Amino acid sequence: MITKRIIPCLDVKNGRVVKGVNFQGLSDVSSPVELGKYYSDNGADELVFYDITASAEGRTLFTDILREVARTIFIPLTVGGGINTLDDFDRVLKCGADKVSVNSGAIKNPNLIYEAAKRYGNQCVVLSADVKRVDGTFRVFAKGGRENTGMEAIEWIKRGVDNGAGEIVVNSIDTDGVKKGFDLEMLDKVCSAVSVPVIASGGAGKAEDFIDLFQTLPKVDAGLAASIFHFGEVKISDLKQILSQSGIPMRI
Amino acid sequence: MIAIVDYGVGNLFSLKSSFQSIGADVVVTSDKQVIESADKIVLPGVGAFEDAAKKLAESGLKEVVIEQAKKGKYLLGICLGMQLLFDKSLEYGEHKGLGLIKGEVRPIEEVIPKEYKIPHIGWNQLEFGRKKSPLFKYLREGECVYFVHSYYGANCDKSVIATTEYGASLTAAVANGNVFGCQFHPEKSGKAGLSILRAFCEMGVRK
Numbered sequence: 408m409i410t411k412r413i414i415p416c417l418d419v420k421n422g423r424v425v426k427g428v429n430f431q432g433l434s435d436v437s438s439p440v441e442l443g444k445y446y447s448d449n450g451a452d453e454l455v456f457y458d459i460t461a462s463a464e465g466r467t468l469f470t471d472i473l474r475e476v477a478r479t480i481f482i483p484l485t486v487g488g489g490i491n492t493l494d495d496f497d498r499v500l501k502c503g504a505d506k507v508s509v510n511s512g513a514i515k516n517p518n519l520i521y522e523a524a525k526r527y528g529n530q531c532v533v534l535s536a537d538v539k540r541v542d543g544t545f546r547v548f549a550k551g552g553r554e555n556t557g558m559e560a561i562e563w564i565k566r567g568v569d570n571g572a573g574e575i576v577v578n579s580i581d582t583d584g585v586k587k588g589f590d591l592e593m594l595d596k597v598c599s600a601v602s603v604p605v606i607a608s609g610g611a612g613k614a615e616d617f618i619d620l621f622q623t624l625p626k627v628d629a630g631l632a633a634s635i636f637h638f639g640e641v642k643i644s645d646l647k648q649i650l651s652q653s654g655i656p657m658r659i
Numbered sequence: 660m661i662a663i664v665d666y667g668v669g670n671l672f673s674l675k676s677s678f679q680s681i682g683a684d685v686v687v688t689s690d691k692q693v694i695e696s697a698d699k700i701v702l703p704g705v706g707a708f709e710d711a712a713k714k715l716a717e718s719g720l721k722e723v724v725i726e727q728a729k730k731g732k733y734l735l736g737i738c739l740g741m742q743l744l745f746d747k748s749l750e751y752g753e754h755k756g757l758g759l760i761k762g763e764v765r766p767i768e769e770v771i772p773k774e775y776k777i778p779h780i781g782w783n784q785l786e787f788g789r790k791k792s793p794l795f796k797y798l799r800e801g802e803c804v805y806f807v808h809s810y811y812g813a814n815c816d817k818s819v820i821a822t823t824e825y826g827a828s829l830t831a832a833v834a835n836g837n838v839f840g841c842q843f844h845p846e847k848s849g850k851a852g853l854s855i856l857r858a859f860c861e862m863g864v865r866k
Contacts, residue, residue: 408824409783410803447849452782478676483805483847503672505847528706530778530807573778604780628781658782658803 410656411621412452412629413643414606415636417442419488420459422468424637440475446636447480450644452658454480455508455631458488459551470502477503487535491515496523500531508533508576511549513567514556524571529603534572536564538593539580545593552580560593561600568601575601576631578608586612589620589630598626606631614641614649621655661685661860662697666718669705674737677846681857691723699859700727704739708748708764708810711739712756721757728759733862734838741833741840742810750810759838762815767808771826778809783823783843785831792820792834793862794841797854804831804841804848804855811842837862 417424423437443454456476458469466489477484486499487508496507507527513519513534524532537548538560545560564575577597579590589610598605607620611632620630635641651657661683663671671687678685678701686693694700702724704711715721728734736744745756748764756764768777782803787795806823812830821832823843833840839859845852 409779409781412781474672477673479680481673481677481680481846481853482849500670501672503670503676505673530780574780602776604776628776 408656410452410658411627411650412606413450413617413647413650413657414453414455414485414629414631415446415451415643416455416457416608416631416633417637418457418459418633419469419472421462421465422472425459439472440479443476443480446643447482449642450647450659451482452629453483453485455485455487456504457508458486460489470498473499473502473504485533487533491519493519493522493526496527496531500527506531506533506574508535510535510537511551514547514549514558517566517570520567520570520572524573529571529573532572533574533576533606534564534567535576535578536560536567537578537580545596548580552578552583561596564597565600568603572603574604574606574628576606576608579610582610583608584634585610586635588612588616591620591623594620594624594627598624604628608632611635611641614646617646617650618653618655621650622653660697661699661701662694663687663701663703664694664715664720664724665689666711666715666720668711668714668739669703671703674701674703674846677853677856678860681853681860683856683860689718689720691720694720694723695727697732699733699735699862700724702734702736702740702743704737704741704743706739708739708742708750708756709752709754712743712748712754715743725757725759728757728838731837733859734759735859736838736840737846738808738842738844741842742812744833744838744840745812745815748810760812760815760818760833760835760840762818762833763813764810765813767811767825767827767829770811770813770829775826778807779825779829780807781805782848783825783831785821785823786828787821788819792832792839794820794832794834794839794855794858796858798851802851804843804845804851806831806843808842812840 486504491512
């Protein structure tokens with residue numbers, strides 16, 4: 408039986424993991440390589456590295472580090488952040504990324520998904536959407552959630568899948584950081600609209616939130632989170648045990 | 660020495676790194692002589708069957724791989740590389756494979772229920788059937804490996820050494836004598852995957 412995936416997300420700036428990490432036993436808690444290995448050894452089903460660097464130097468550093476991560480870790484790697492062109496796809500894929508996540512880049516250039524899927528295959532292209540409720544409708548936000556694009560979210564996601572996105576990450580701005588659970592209403596709408604894997608993001612605060620997610624919405628394929636894993640509030644290995652005991656298929 | 664055949668499809672960085680991590684002597688090569696002198700051959704592959712089959716033929720390496728396999732050299736096809744081992748594929752038309760595994764590659768949508776998503780992406784369990792292949796000697800039945808595919812090996816019952824359940828029992832790995840193939844990605848399947856690569860490396864080696 409196919410298992411549900413648990414995916415930690417690491418934000419990398421100037422070659423270091425930011426958002427603070429609180430683990431014992433790591434000599435360098437903000438080294439993407441050490442953290443990646445830690446997660447990989449402790450049950451993560453996939454890793455997402457998000458490049459939040461703004462400068463060209465930072466970008467070069469990011470790709471160097473990515474190569475190092477890919478050399479040490481043998482689970483799927485997804486890379487996002489600063490992906491605006493096919494050259495960006497090429498740059499991170501050559502360093503060992505398996506999938507590339509696009510967000511603002513696809514909003515600026517709607518052909519990006521189509522072109523990338525044609526060249527690298529649908530399985531390689533992940534559409535990540537930051538979604539927020541505005542006057543009772545779901546809207547897509549750009550620039551890390553700061554700018555309302557005015558686009559209706561479900562339509563945007565459907566269009567992304569039609570253009571070749573092989574997976575969708577739905578990040579709810581409304582629940583992100585609140586730690587009161589995933590945005591089940593929003594995720595339900597997305598799951599009903601598309602037939603590709605859907606990854607839930609934003610709102611996880613405890614293990615029960617993941618149980619709720621997978622039991623309420625069996626169509627959701629994966630749960631993504633950052634801070635609760637980084638701060639050790641929830642250990643991935645413990646979380647997977649709990650989920651498995653609740654009858655949710657997990658890779659243990 | 661293990662030769663990973665580079666015929667211009669996809670990025671072989673992770674695959675090479677995974678063999679290096681288990682201490683194997685590995686090269687990525689498009690050189691016939693290197694492939695001929697290798698102890699074992701790995702045939703990777705991503706993308707569409709037709710394109711990959713064409714590139715493999717154009718690179719002139721198709722014959723070398725077939726010839727070496729027929730001479731008894733151990734060969735491991737991975738993902739599309741496994742599919743290439745088959746007689747033919749029905750992905751967008753009908754295309755000839757290497758003919759090292761009897762059977763054909765068909766769309767999984769023919770056999771799985773509608774509510775199952777395509778591609779089959781994620782970690783899924785291996786089932787070995789009656790006899791466990793030496794490829795899985797370090798693995799317990801039921802362990803998970805990482806899949807990404809929309810087509811599967813069909814009508815190859817005699818060669819199947821593992822299956823996985825995804826609304827139907829899909830071919831996960833095949834073997835015919837010295838020729839092996841994995842539909843999943845061992846290089847992306849954590850410790851379970853590396854143990855498969857180790858078992859492959861150890862084949863035919865006297866301890």
